[in-house]
Amino acid sequence: MQWTVVVPLKALARAKSRLSDTAADGLRPGLALAFAQDTVAAVLSCAAVRDVAVVTDDPLAARELAALGARVVADEPADGLNAALSHGAAVVRQRMPGAAVAALNADLPSLRPPELARVLDAAAEFPRAFLPDAAGIGTTLLAAGPGRELLPAFGTDSRARHRASGAVEIALDEVDSVRQDVDTGDDLRAALALGVGPRTAAAAARLLIPEQPVD
Numbered sequence: 057m058q059w060t061v062v063v064p065l066k067a068l069a070r071a072k073s074r075l076s077d078t079a080a081d082g083l084r085p086g087l088a089l090a091f092a093q094d095t096v097a098a099v100l101s102c103a104a105v106r107d108v109a110v111v112t113d114d115p116l117a118a119r120e121l122a123a124l125g126a127r128v129v130a131d132e133p134a135d136g137l138n139a140a141l142s143h144g145a146a147v148v149r150q151r152m153p154g155a156a157v158a159a160l161n162a163d164l165p166s167l168r169p170p171e172l173a174r175v176l177d178a179a180a181e182f183p184r185a186f187l188p189d190a191a192g193i194g195t196t197l198l199a200a201g202p203g204r205e206l207l208p209a210f211g212t213d214s215r216a217r218h219r220a221s222g223a224v225e226i227a228l229d230e231v232d233s234v235r236q237d238v239d240t241g242d243d244l245r246a247a248l249a250l251g252v253g254p255r256t257a258a259a260a261a262r263l264l265i266p267e268q269p270v271d
């Protein structure tokens with residue numbers, strides 16, 4: 057199955073507020089953009105992906121992500137993450153009614169295309185499926201097969217809420233790069249330890265984060 061991946065992205069000036077102790081106000085928008093660029097570049101290289109729609113109102117991010125090959129959908133509802141995702145999925149299905157649609161966060165700078173392909177191949181076995189984040193509380197990916205509504209319930213405790221909504225939890229080993237979202241400084245260190253894309257590596261170097269000791 058080939059997927060259309062919907063990536064939501066908050067306006068860069070407001071994005072990644074929980075990284076404020078790690079990245080100063082002047083550096084955070086660039087870091088959030090770098091995460092999104094590395095995420096979208098990896099998604100576009102994934103064998104299980106047909107195309108990518110980014111839902112954002114940020115003009116700079118829209119330009120940069122379109123340059124990578126993503127389609128940009130305006131965040132017309134302007135009513136938070138889940139409204140943005142439902143809107144993005146609806147726009148995709150207007151063009152391609154039978155599309156398999158997966159929502160994926162824009163803060164996955166370690167994302168590796170083969171790991172994403174394994175997750176999407178696993179999701180294809182179910183009407184709706186999701187992947188919990190590295191912390192085990194949230195969600196990084198929610199998938200809906202052809203003819204199924206996405207019904208996104210991202211946000212606090214989204215793992216439990218997606219499970220309660222009837223979506224099947226994907227249980228796969230060795231897909232850490234798809235689970236490792238970056239909300240905090242510790243998450244960023246974990247992502248750097250996994251390995252990040254080139255834009256995040258450059259942006260993180262500007263933060264002067266010390267190298268992780270190898271044990």
Ligand SMILES: Nc1nc2c(ncn2[C@@H]2O[C@H](COP(=O)(O)OP(=O)(O)OP(=O)(O)O)[C@@H](O)[C@H]2O)c(=O)[nH]1
Pocket residue numbers: 063064065066067070071072073074075111112113131134135136137140160161162163237238239
């Ligand atoms: N289009 C759109 N995307 C959103 C919105 N809110 C969050 N997102 C995106 O949803 C994904 C998950 O959000 P979070 O991990 O909470 O990211 P964030 O909101 O930048 O982080 P914090 O400011 O620390 O809460 C990220 O890709 C965000 O950019 C929104 O209102 N509209």
Ligand SMILES: C=C(OP(=O)(O)O)C(=O)O
Pocket residue numbers: 137189193194195196209210211212214215237239
């Ligand atoms: C929106 C979510 O992500 P975060 O915990 O990164 O805000 C989520 O896990 O549903």
